[in-house]
Amino acid sequence: MVDRLMKYLILIGGFIGFSIGLLFGWAFESPYPSMLWKSCMAAYVAGWLMKWWGGMWAKSLKTALRESGELDSSSDNQPSDVYPDQPSEPATQS
Numbered sequence: 001m002v003d004r005l006m007k008y009l010i011l012i013g014g015f016i017g018f019s020i021g022l023l024f025g026w027a028f029e030s031p032y033p034s035m036l037w038k039s040c041m042a043a044y045v046a047g048w049l050m051k052w053w054g055g056m057w058a059k060s061l062k063t064a065l066r067e068s069g070e071l072d073s074s075s076d077n078q079p080s081d082v083y084p085d086q087p088s089e090p091a092t093q094s
Contacts, residue, residue, distance in 0.1 A: 002058050009054040010047045017046025 021039030030038070 005058070006051060006054050009050045013050025014043040014047035016050075018043035020046070 018039045021042035022035060024042075025035030025038055
């Protein structure tokens, strides 16, 4: 769940950064190639910052849940058995 959230945060950060780069380029009347290059760099930086901020937020959230007793400390970074390596029963066709 945290991985999916991090992907969305990076995507949102990139979109916001690209938009800000385009708006600043338009406001300063930059040529289009320069505006595109600066927007791409702003998207990269904003995505990286959102990844960092999201990691800090997720870590703080896990700590707060663990302290309140809602999160089991043994479930931290443990793989779930939703997709086991070996099926419990052999698959048969009917």
